[in-house]
Amino acid sequence: MLLKSVKLMTGLMTLLVCLTAITGSVRPTxxxxxxxxxxxxxxxxxxxxxxxxxxxxxxxxxxxxxxxxxxxxxxxxxxxxxxxxxxxxxxxxxxxxxxxxxxxxxxxxxxxxxxxxxxxxQVSEQVIYRRGTQRPRQLDDLLGGMTVVPASSSHAQTLRKAQVTERPELSWSETGELDVTDLMHMVATGDIDYSLVDSNEFNMLQAYIPNIGVGFTITEQQSxxxxxxxxxxxxxxxxxxxxxxxxxxxxxxxxxxxxxxGHLSELDYVGAKRFLRQTVRKLDRYKPYFVSSATDNQFDWRLLAAVGYQESHWNPVATSYTGVRGLMMLTTATASDLGVSDRLDAEQSILGGGRYLNTLRDRLGTQVAEPDRTWMTLAAYNVGYGHLQDARRLAYEMGGNPNLWRDVKEALPLLSQKRYHKNTRHGYARGREAVDYVQNIRRYYDVLVWNDEQALHIASSENESLHLSSSLTVIPPLL
Structure with missing residues (x-):
């Protein structure tokens, strides 16, 4: 009996040791x-x-x-x-x-x-080419041209699939040294003929590189x-x-x-080319005033420059049919409140416009976080602070968030419809114009930031293109 008890205890202890060893060795996920x-x-x-x-x-x-x-x-x-x-x-x-x-x-x-x-x-893959050259419309049009895509990319996989299933004579090159942005610049400058980009990347970059266009979409939507x-x-x-x-x-x-x-569709090819030309011709003349006004009012000078372009195309003597004048298109009353004695003086107009934007931003308060606070400030500059507040209240009544631009921009156009504006404090407003105004400025601002901060990168990419052949892996045709 004692022997059986000892064996039982020994077995139980062995089992306990095993369980302890097992549970103690479980690795955390x-x-x-x-x-x-x-x-x-x-x-x-x-x-x-x-x-x-x-x-x-x-x-x-x-x-x-x-x-x-x-x-x-x-x-x-x-x-x-x-x-x-x-x-x-x-x-x-x-x-x-x-x-x-x-x-x-x-x-x-x-x-x-x-x-x-x-x-x-969701995105689709698009074949891009240089505007002014023959537009490719199908895979056959890539034959004989120089197509380059990043190595290990989905674009390389798309071309391999097309080569195997549709066009065995298709050939292209892959590079591990240059990214999509570099290749888009090379298409624009004519260093290569074609490349593939995702639709979201093309939409983001087309305003910076307006010489490129979409030839055709090569894939359905991808996740x-x-x-x-x-x-x-x-x-x-x-x-x-x-x-x-x-x-x-x-x-x-x-x-x-x-x-x-949300704002990328606002600047088309013609508008982008015009903006870039005006940037080269005019911006340096007024940049010191934008920088000074931005410093005084805690804005990015490039945002103020984008506002100035949207208002007047940087024309210091511009005049609208409603009587607003100058580079920043100030009304007589606003100019008087800001201490601007001559609306047609570019420096006074820019400094006054910056102060006015700062005043509108302060009125919104800190409950609106950036960057939404800036976008609503711009809308108020265009349509008036009272109409902006009407749109914010309307957005709230429709179940939206009055502190988010994406909800307010849906409400602003409704201010032109009687069934909505009749119940607002300030009545009718051209709210759609205010939305377009903000979206245009955002796009101009994007381009100015790109030009200002990416210049060295672009120059570096262009230098690399001189040695492109050494960085390429050529994928030959199957035939």
Missing amino acids: QLEQIRMHGEITVVTRNSPTTYYEDRTGQTGYEFELAQAFADYLGVKLNVQVADNLTDIFTALDTDQAQFAAAGLAITPERQRWFRFSEPYQ LAWAFQHSRDDSLLNASRDFFQSRQTRQQLATLNERYY
């Missing part, structure tokens, strides 16, 4: 490890549609979304910037980053090696998503899916889409 360390690393790329640094610091569509994900997890975000797409995927494979947020399209080839979050944007390493541990991937399905994230995506893409 990837998500648990990230939370224990208090940080997560994202790998991305420099691009106007993903991540870049401006005078305010880190910014970009993908950066803001990744930062929101880090906040959702309660950890710090570390950003790793890769030189090219190959390095992005290498960073995931080697655990240098936990996820990639770089405007990556979900493709069958990529799904073999990586897993993806919920899609957050952009974050990439994660293929692993049995789905904890972080599942967390990202919960993040994208949350109501707060859906609202933030709507805000990001408005902020980065």
